[in-house]
Amino acid sequence: MAAAKRIASSSAENDDDHQLRGKRPRSIPSFASVIGEVMLVRSFQGLCDSLEPLIRRVVNEEVERGIQRSMRTITRSPSLRIQAREPASLRLIFTNTTLPMIFTCNTILDNNGQQLQLMLVEKIGDQITPKTLPYPIKIELVAIEGDFPSPIDRDTWTPAEFNKKVVRERNGRRPLLLSKEVNYSMKNTSYLSVGDVEFTDNSSWIRSRKFKVGARVVVESCNGVRILEAVTDAFVVKDHRGVSYQKHYPPKLNDDVWRLEKIGKDGTFHKRLRNAGIFTVQDFLKLSVVDPQKLKLIIGERTGITERMWDTILKHAKTCEIGNKLYITRGSNFTLILDAICQTVSVKSDAQHSQDITACLKGEVDQLVKNAYENWNSLEVVERPVDTILQQAQAIAMAECNNSDLMQYEVVFGGIIEVDSNTQAINQNDEIGFGDWETSDHIFN
Structure with missing residues:
Protein backbone atom coordinates (compact mmCIF):
# COMPACT_ATOMS: atom_id res chain seq x y z
CA MET A 1 0.00 0.00 0.00
CA ALA A 2 2.81 2.34 0.95
CA ALA A 3 4.68 1.42 -2.23
CA ALA A 4 1.67 2.34 -4.41
CA LYS A 5 1.46 5.75 -2.79
CA ARG A 6 5.11 6.43 -3.53
CA ILE A 7 4.67 5.54 -7.24
CA ALA A 8 1.63 7.79 -7.57
CA SER A 9 3.43 10.67 -5.84
CA SER A 10 6.45 10.29 -8.15
CA SER A 11 4.21 10.31 -11.28
CA ALA A 12 2.48 13.48 -10.18
CA GLU A 13 5.81 15.24 -9.64
CA ASN A 14 6.95 14.32 -13.17
CA ASP A 15 3.75 15.80 -14.66
CA ASP A 16 4.25 19.05 -12.79
CA ASP A 17 7.85 19.37 -14.07
CA HIS A 18 6.68 18.78 -17.67
CA GLN A 19 4.03 21.48 -17.44
CA LEU A 20 6.56 23.96 -16.00
CA ARG A 21 8.99 23.33 -18.86
CA GLY A 22 6.19 23.87 -21.49
CA LYS A 23 5.31 27.23 -20.02
CA ARG A 24 8.90 28.66 -20.15
CA PRO A 25 9.14 31.84 -22.35
CA ARG A 26 11.08 31.76 -25.74
CA SER A 27 14.56 33.30 -25.96
CA ILE A 28 14.64 36.94 -27.24
CA PRO A 29 17.24 37.71 -30.04
CA SER A 30 19.96 40.07 -29.10
CA PHE A 31 20.14 43.63 -30.46
CA ALA A 32 23.41 42.94 -32.24
CA SER A 33 21.94 40.07 -34.22
CA VAL A 34 18.98 42.20 -35.34
CA ILE A 35 21.27 44.98 -36.50
CA GLY A 36 23.37 42.44 -38.44
CA GLU A 37 20.38 41.01 -40.27
CA VAL A 38 19.13 44.49 -41.26
CA MET A 39 22.52 45.43 -42.63
CA LEU A 40 22.72 42.19 -44.66
CA VAL A 41 19.30 42.79 -46.31
CA ARG A 42 20.23 46.38 -47.15
CA SER A 43 23.53 45.27 -48.68
CA PHE A 44 21.78 42.64 -50.92
CA GLN A 45 19.14 45.14 -52.03
CA GLY A 46 21.86 47.62 -52.95
CA LEU A 47 23.67 44.97 -54.92
CA CYS A 48 20.51 44.15 -56.89
CA ASP A 49 19.84 47.81 -57.59
CA SER A 50 23.36 48.25 -58.91
CA LEU A 51 23.23 45.10 -61.12
CA GLU A 52 19.75 45.73 -62.62
CA PRO A 53 20.80 48.25 -65.35
CA LEU A 54 23.68 46.03 -66.41
CA ILE A 55 21.45 42.95 -66.66
CA ARG A 56 18.77 44.86 -68.61
CA ARG A 57 21.33 46.14 -71.14
CA VAL A 58 22.82 42.66 -71.71
CA VAL A 59 19.38 41.07 -72.14
CA ASN A 60 18.27 43.76 -74.62
CA GLU A 61 21.41 43.34 -76.72
CA GLU A 62 21.02 39.55 -76.90
CA VAL A 63 17.33 39.80 -77.83
CA GLU A 64 18.10 42.26 -80.63
CA ARG A 65 20.86 40.00 -82.02
CA GLY A 66 18.48 37.01 -81.98
CA ILE A 67 15.77 38.93 -83.84
CA GLN A 68 18.24 40.10 -86.50
CA ARG A 69 19.52 36.55 -87.07
CA SER A 70 15.95 35.27 -87.44
CA MET A 71 15.07 37.97 -89.96
CA ARG A 72 18.13 37.20 -92.09
CA THR A 73 17.23 33.49 -92.10
CA ILE A 74 13.66 34.20 -93.22
CA THR A 75 14.92 36.53 -95.98
CA ARG A 76 17.38 33.96 -97.32
CA SER A 77 15.01 30.97 -97.27
CA PRO A 78 12.51 30.95 -100.21
CA SER A 79 10.47 28.23 -98.49
CA LEU A 80 9.75 30.57 -95.53
CA ARG A 81 8.88 33.66 -97.54
CA ILE A 82 5.27 34.46 -98.35
CA GLN A 83 5.26 34.79 -102.12
CA ALA A 84 2.38 36.33 -104.02
CA ARG A 85 1.33 34.70 -107.28
CA GLU A 86 1.45 37.82 -109.35
CA PRO A 87 1.92 37.27 -113.10
CA ALA A 88 5.47 38.08 -114.17
CA SER A 89 5.64 40.50 -117.07
CA GLY A 242 13.82 0.31 -127.94
CA VAL A 243 14.71 2.76 -130.71
CA SER A 244 15.28 -0.04 -133.21
CA TYR A 245 11.63 -1.10 -132.76
CA GLN A 246 10.13 2.39 -132.95
CA LYS A 247 7.08 3.04 -135.13
CA HIS A 248 7.23 6.00 -137.48
CA TYR A 249 4.58 8.73 -137.54
CA PRO A 250 4.01 9.18 -140.36
CA PRO A 251 5.73 6.21 -142.01
CA LYS A 252 7.78 6.60 -145.17
CA LEU A 253 7.40 4.63 -148.38
CA ASN A 254 10.77 2.93 -147.97
CA ASP A 255 10.26 2.09 -144.28
CA ASP A 256 10.25 -1.57 -143.32
CA VAL A 257 6.70 -2.83 -143.10
CA TRP A 258 7.07 -3.58 -139.37
CA ARG A 259 7.19 0.16 -138.76
CA LEU A 260 3.40 0.05 -139.10
CA GLU A 261 1.23 -0.33 -136.02
CA LYS A 262 0.27 -3.88 -134.96
CA ILE A 263 3.13 -5.38 -137.01
CA GLY A 264 5.99 -6.35 -134.70
CA LYS A 265 9.54 -6.74 -135.91
CA ASP A 266 10.16 -10.44 -136.66
CA GLY A 267 6.66 -11.17 -135.39
CA THR A 268 4.05 -13.40 -136.99
CA PHE A 269 2.56 -10.70 -139.24
CA HIS A 270 6.00 -9.52 -140.30
CA LYS A 271 7.13 -13.01 -141.26
CA ARG A 272 3.97 -13.66 -143.29
CA LEU A 273 4.33 -10.39 -145.19
CA ARG A 274 8.03 -10.98 -145.79
CA ASN A 275 7.35 -14.46 -147.16
CA ALA A 276 4.81 -12.90 -149.56
CA GLY A 277 7.38 -10.40 -150.85
CA ILE A 278 6.01 -7.42 -148.95
CA PHE A 279 9.02 -5.75 -147.37
CA THR A 280 8.22 -2.02 -147.26
CA VAL A 281 5.32 0.27 -146.47
CA GLN A 282 5.08 1.02 -150.20
CA ASP A 283 4.72 -2.70 -150.96
CA PHE A 284 1.96 -2.91 -148.36
CA LEU A 285 0.05 0.08 -149.75
CA LYS A 286 0.32 -1.07 -153.37
CA LEU A 287 -1.24 -4.44 -152.60
CA SER A 288 -3.90 -2.78 -150.41
CA VAL A 289 -4.97 -0.83 -153.53
CA VAL A 290 -4.74 -3.66 -156.07
CA ASP A 291 -6.08 -6.56 -153.98
CA PRO A 292 -6.95 -5.72 -150.35
CA GLN A 293 -8.57 -9.11 -149.72
CA LYS A 294 -5.36 -10.92 -150.69
CA LEU A 295 -3.41 -8.69 -148.29
CA LYS A 296 -5.81 -9.48 -145.45
CA LEU A 297 -5.46 -13.19 -146.13
CA ILE A 298 -1.67 -12.92 -146.05
CA ILE A 299 -1.67 -11.17 -142.67
CA GLY A 300 -4.42 -13.26 -141.11
CA GLU A 301 -3.38 -16.64 -142.50
CA ARG A 302 -5.35 -19.49 -140.83
CA THR A 303 -6.52 -17.50 -137.81
CA GLY A 304 -7.64 -14.42 -139.76
CA ILE A 305 -7.40 -10.79 -138.66
CA THR A 306 -10.03 -8.71 -136.91
CA GLU A 307 -11.52 -5.73 -138.71
CA ARG A 308 -10.38 -3.45 -135.92
CA MET A 309 -6.76 -4.54 -136.23
CA TRP A 310 -6.90 -4.34 -140.02
CA ASP A 311 -8.33 -0.81 -139.87
CA THR A 312 -5.59 0.25 -137.44
CA ILE A 313 -2.80 -1.03 -139.71
CA LEU A 314 -4.33 0.44 -142.86
CA LYS A 315 -5.10 3.80 -141.24
CA HIS A 316 -1.49 4.15 -140.11
CA ALA A 317 -0.16 3.11 -143.51
CA LYS A 318 -2.34 5.67 -145.31
CA THR A 319 -0.77 8.54 -143.36
CA CYS A 320 2.35 7.95 -145.46
CA GLU A 321 3.33 10.74 -147.86
CA ILE A 322 3.36 9.21 -151.34
CA GLY A 323 5.41 11.97 -152.98
CA ASN A 324 5.08 13.32 -156.50
CA LYS A 325 6.43 10.44 -158.58
CA LEU A 326 4.16 9.10 -161.33
CA TYR A 327 4.40 5.71 -163.04
CA ILE A 328 3.28 5.17 -166.64
CA THR A 329 2.03 1.91 -168.14
CA ARG A 330 0.57 1.37 -171.62
CA GLY A 331 -2.00 -1.08 -172.93
CA SER A 332 -3.57 -1.68 -176.35
CA ASN A 333 -6.17 1.09 -175.96
CA PHE A 334 -5.17 2.94 -172.80
CA THR A 335 -2.19 4.57 -171.20
CA LEU A 336 -2.33 4.71 -167.38
CA ILE A 337 -0.65 7.10 -165.00
CA LEU A 338 -0.31 5.71 -161.46
CA ASP A 339 0.99 7.22 -158.24
CA ALA A 340 3.55 5.62 -155.93
CA ILE A 341 1.03 3.25 -154.31
CA CYS A 342 -0.57 2.04 -157.55
CA GLN A 343 -3.59 4.32 -157.46
CA THR A 344 -4.82 5.41 -160.91
CA VAL A 345 -4.31 9.13 -161.42
CA SER A 346 -5.07 9.50 -165.13
CA VAL A 347 -6.05 7.39 -168.16
CA LYS A 348 -5.41 8.33 -171.80
CA SER A 349 -7.42 6.52 -174.45
CA ASP A 350 -7.27 6.38 -178.25
CA ALA A 351 -11.09 6.33 -178.37
CA GLN A 352 -12.82 9.48 -179.66
CA HIS A 353 -16.12 9.29 -177.77
CA SER A 354 -16.97 8.91 -174.10
CA GLN A 355 -19.42 6.09 -174.95
CA ASP A 356 -16.54 3.96 -176.17
CA ILE A 357 -14.69 4.51 -172.89
CA THR A 358 -17.71 3.82 -170.69
CA ALA A 359 -18.22 0.40 -172.30
CA CYS A 360 -14.71 -0.95 -171.81
CA LEU A 361 -13.06 1.35 -169.31
CA LYS A 362 -13.33 -0.50 -166.02
CA GLY A 363 -12.26 -3.98 -167.07
CA GLU A 364 -9.27 -2.89 -169.11
CA VAL A 365 -8.11 -0.31 -166.59
CA ASP A 366 -8.25 -2.86 -163.76
CA GLN A 367 -6.21 -5.31 -165.81
CA LEU A 368 -3.65 -2.65 -166.66
CA VAL A 369 -3.31 -1.78 -162.97
CA LYS A 370 -2.68 -5.44 -162.07
CA ASN A 371 -0.10 -5.76 -164.83
CA ALA A 372 1.58 -2.58 -163.63
CA TYR A 373 1.70 -3.93 -160.07
CA GLU A 374 3.32 -7.17 -161.20
CA ASN A 375 5.87 -5.34 -163.37
CA TRP A 376 6.41 -2.32 -161.17
CA ASN A 377 10.15 -2.01 -161.67
CA SER A 378 9.78 -1.77 -165.45
CA LEU A 379 7.37 1.19 -165.42
CA GLU A 380 8.37 4.60 -166.74
CA VAL A 381 8.78 7.14 -163.92
CA VAL A 382 8.12 10.90 -164.20
CA GLU A 383 7.73 13.74 -161.69
CA ARG A 384 4.29 15.22 -161.12
CA PRO A 385 4.24 19.05 -161.34
CA VAL A 386 3.73 20.75 -158.00
CA ASP A 387 0.87 22.88 -159.37
CA THR A 388 -0.99 19.73 -160.32
CA ILE A 389 -0.62 18.31 -156.82
CA LEU A 390 -2.07 21.46 -155.31
CA GLN A 391 -4.94 21.44 -157.80
CA GLN A 392 -5.74 17.84 -156.96
CA ALA A 393 -5.76 18.55 -153.21
CA GLN A 394 -8.05 21.54 -153.74
CA ALA A 395 -10.43 19.54 -155.89
CA ILE A 396 -10.65 16.76 -153.29
CA ALA A 397 -11.32 19.28 -150.53
CA MET A 398 -14.05 20.96 -152.60
CA ALA A 399 -15.69 17.64 -153.38
CA GLU A 400 -15.75 16.69 -149.69
CA CYS A 401 -17.33 20.04 -148.80
CA ASN A 402 -20.00 19.66 -151.47
CA ASN A 403 -20.61 15.98 -150.63
CA SER A 404 -20.34 15.24 -154.34
CA ASP A 405 -19.00 12.13 -156.02
CA LEU A 406 -15.47 12.43 -157.34
CA MET A 407 -13.90 10.05 -159.81
CA GLN A 408 -10.73 8.36 -158.61
CA TYR A 409 -8.96 9.35 -161.79
CA GLU A 410 -9.40 11.40 -164.96
CA VAL A 411 -9.72 10.06 -168.49
CA VAL A 412 -8.08 11.92 -171.36
CA PHE A 413 -9.11 11.13 -174.94
CA GLY A 414 -8.83 13.07 -178.23
CA GLY A 415 -8.38 16.45 -176.52
CA ILE A 416 -11.41 15.78 -174.25
CA ILE A 417 -11.18 15.20 -170.50
CA GLU A 418 -13.66 12.99 -168.61
CA VAL A 419 -14.45 14.79 -165.35
CA ASP A 420 -17.39 13.00 -163.71
CA SER A 421 -19.52 9.87 -163.79
CA ASN A 422 -22.04 11.53 -166.13
CA THR A 423 -19.41 11.64 -168.96
CA GLN A 424 -19.59 15.42 -169.12
CA ALA A 425 -17.10 16.62 -171.77
CA ILE A 426 -15.11 19.80 -171.18
CA ASN A 427 -12.62 21.42 -173.49
CA GLN A 428 -9.08 20.66 -172.41
CA ASN A 429 -8.14 24.33 -172.51
CA ASP A 430 -10.66 25.23 -169.78
CA GLU A 431 -9.63 25.34 -166.11
CA ILE A 432 -11.27 22.41 -164.32
CA GLY A 433 -9.34 21.89 -161.09
CA PHE A 434 -7.07 18.90 -160.87
CA GLY A 435 -8.63 17.36 -163.98
CA ASP A 436 -6.86 19.97 -166.13
CA TRP A 437 -3.60 18.18 -166.89
CA GLU A 438 -1.36 20.77 -168.50
CA THR A 439 1.39 18.18 -168.81
CA SER A 440 -0.60 15.55 -170.72
CA ASP A 441 0.96 16.47 -174.08
CA HIS A 442 4.38 16.59 -172.51
CA ILE A 443 4.05 13.14 -171.02
CA PHE A 444 2.61 11.30 -173.98
CA ASN A 445 4.12 13.10 -177.00
Missing part, protein backbone atom coordinates in the same frame (compact mmCIF):
# COMPACT_ATOMS: atom_id res chain seq x y z
CA LEU A 90 8.90 38.89 -118.28
CA ARG A 91 8.95 35.22 -119.07
CA LEU A 92 10.82 32.56 -120.98
CA ILE A 93 8.86 30.49 -123.49
CA PHE A 94 9.68 27.60 -125.80
CA THR A 95 8.59 28.43 -129.34
CA ASN A 96 8.37 24.70 -130.11
CA THR A 97 6.64 23.21 -127.09
CA THR A 98 5.33 19.98 -128.66
CA LEU A 99 7.86 17.16 -128.57
CA PRO A 100 7.52 13.57 -129.79
CA MET A 101 8.39 10.48 -127.80
CA ILE A 102 12.12 10.60 -127.04
CA PHE A 103 14.68 7.89 -126.42
CA THR A 104 17.45 8.18 -123.85
CA CYS A 105 20.88 9.29 -125.07
CA ASN A 106 19.26 10.87 -128.15
CA THR A 107 19.21 14.61 -128.83
CA ILE A 108 15.88 16.24 -128.00
CA LEU A 109 14.24 17.52 -131.18
CA ASP A 110 10.72 18.75 -131.94
CA ASN A 111 8.26 17.16 -134.35
CA ASN A 112 10.01 18.89 -137.27
CA GLY A 113 13.47 17.68 -136.26
CA GLN A 114 14.50 21.13 -134.99
CA GLN A 115 16.40 21.99 -131.81
CA LEU A 116 14.60 23.57 -128.86
CA GLN A 117 14.14 27.31 -129.28
CA LEU A 118 13.85 29.68 -126.29
CA MET A 119 12.54 33.22 -126.40
CA LEU A 120 12.39 35.96 -123.76
CA VAL A 121 9.11 37.85 -124.00
CA GLU A 122 7.18 40.51 -122.15
CA LYS A 123 3.51 39.84 -121.55
CA ILE A 124 1.17 42.73 -120.92
CA GLY A 125 -2.40 41.52 -120.80
CA ASP A 126 -2.88 39.24 -123.79
CA GLN A 127 -0.12 40.87 -125.82
CA ILE A 128 3.27 39.11 -125.99
CA THR A 129 6.32 40.79 -127.52
CA PRO A 130 10.00 39.71 -127.67
CA LYS A 131 12.16 41.44 -125.05
CA THR A 132 15.89 42.15 -125.05
CA LEU A 133 17.52 42.99 -121.73
CA PRO A 134 20.43 45.44 -121.40
CA TYR A 135 22.43 42.81 -119.51
CA PRO A 136 23.14 39.11 -120.20
CA ILE A 137 21.21 36.41 -118.36
CA LYS A 138 22.20 32.82 -117.74
CA ILE A 139 19.65 30.07 -118.38
CA GLU A 140 19.64 26.58 -116.90
CA LEU A 141 17.76 23.59 -118.33
CA VAL A 142 16.12 21.13 -115.93
CA ALA A 143 13.81 18.11 -116.08
CA ILE A 144 10.27 18.79 -114.81
CA GLU A 145 7.44 16.51 -113.74
CA GLY A 146 4.99 15.91 -116.58
CA ASP A 147 1.98 17.11 -114.54
CA PHE A 148 3.37 20.60 -113.86
CA PRO A 149 1.87 23.14 -113.87
CA SER A 150 -1.62 22.32 -112.69
CA PRO A 151 -4.54 23.70 -114.71
CA ILE A 152 -5.10 26.36 -112.02
CA ASP A 153 -1.50 27.62 -112.15
CA ARG A 154 -0.98 27.26 -115.89
CA ASP A 155 -0.09 30.91 -116.41
CA THR A 156 1.88 31.71 -113.26
CA TRP A 157 3.71 30.05 -110.38
CA THR A 158 6.33 30.92 -107.80
CA PRO A 159 10.01 29.93 -107.99
CA ALA A 160 9.48 27.60 -105.03
CA GLU A 161 6.62 25.81 -106.81
CA PHE A 162 8.71 25.42 -109.96
CA ASN A 163 11.79 24.18 -108.09
CA LYS A 164 9.66 21.67 -106.18
CA LYS A 165 8.79 19.95 -109.48
CA VAL A 166 12.39 19.65 -110.71
CA VAL A 167 13.22 15.94 -111.12
CA ARG A 168 16.61 14.74 -109.95
CA GLU A 169 18.43 11.63 -111.11
CA ARG A 170 17.95 8.34 -109.32
CA ASN A 171 20.57 7.19 -106.85
CA GLY A 172 23.72 5.97 -108.55
CA ARG A 173 22.70 7.38 -111.95
CA ARG A 174 24.17 10.08 -114.15
CA PRO A 175 22.58 13.56 -114.15
CA LEU A 176 19.08 13.15 -115.57
CA LEU A 177 19.38 15.90 -118.19
CA LEU A 178 22.64 16.41 -120.04
CA SER A 179 23.29 19.51 -122.15
CA LYS A 180 26.17 20.88 -124.13
CA GLU A 181 26.58 23.76 -121.69
CA VAL A 182 25.90 24.01 -117.96
CA ASN A 183 24.32 27.45 -118.41
CA TYR A 184 23.22 29.02 -121.67
CA SER A 185 23.78 32.76 -122.06
CA MET A 186 21.26 35.12 -123.65
CA LYS A 187 22.94 38.43 -124.51
CA ASN A 188 21.73 41.26 -126.75
CA THR A 189 18.97 39.02 -128.14
CA SER A 190 15.63 37.58 -127.17
CA TYR A 191 16.17 34.22 -128.91
CA LEU A 192 18.28 31.22 -127.96
CA SER A 193 18.75 27.88 -129.72
CA VAL A 194 19.35 24.98 -127.33
CA GLY A 195 21.19 22.03 -128.86
CA ASP A 196 22.69 18.70 -127.80
CA VAL A 197 20.28 18.12 -124.91
CA GLU A 198 19.43 14.54 -123.93
CA PHE A 199 17.89 12.48 -121.14
CA THR A 200 19.91 9.70 -119.52
CA ASP A 201 16.96 7.88 -117.91
CA ASN A 202 13.46 6.92 -118.97
CA SER A 203 10.29 8.44 -117.50
CA SER A 204 8.59 5.24 -116.33
CA TRP A 205 9.67 5.61 -112.68
CA ILE A 206 7.99 8.96 -111.92
CA ARG A 207 4.34 9.39 -111.02
CA SER A 208 3.19 11.10 -114.22
CA ARG A 209 5.24 8.74 -116.47
CA LYS A 210 6.24 11.81 -118.50
CA PHE A 211 8.85 14.54 -118.44
CA LYS A 212 8.92 18.17 -119.46
CA VAL A 213 11.94 20.31 -120.24
CA GLY A 214 12.09 23.43 -118.10
CA ALA A 215 14.24 26.53 -118.46
CA ARG A 216 14.92 28.91 -115.59
CA VAL A 217 17.08 32.01 -115.22
CA VAL A 218 20.00 31.76 -112.77
CA VAL A 219 19.04 34.06 -109.89
CA GLU A 220 22.39 35.82 -109.73
CA SER A 221 22.13 36.97 -113.36
CA CYS A 222 18.67 38.56 -113.43
CA ASN A 223 19.39 41.64 -111.26
CA GLY A 224 16.47 40.88 -108.98
CA VAL A 225 13.93 40.87 -111.83
CA ARG A 226 11.36 38.06 -111.77
CA ILE A 227 11.43 36.08 -115.05
CA LEU A 228 8.89 33.28 -115.27
CA GLU A 229 10.29 29.87 -116.18
CA ALA A 230 9.51 28.10 -119.47
CA VAL A 231 8.19 24.54 -119.83
CA THR A 232 7.51 22.34 -122.85
CA ASP A 233 4.53 20.02 -123.25
CA ALA A 234 4.78 16.63 -121.57
CA PHE A 235 6.36 13.71 -123.45
CA VAL A 236 7.42 10.13 -122.83
CA VAL A 237 11.08 9.13 -122.58
CA LYS A 238 11.90 5.50 -123.34
CA ASP A 239 15.09 3.51 -123.09
CA HIS A 240 17.29 3.85 -126.19
CA ARG A 241 17.36 0.07 -126.55
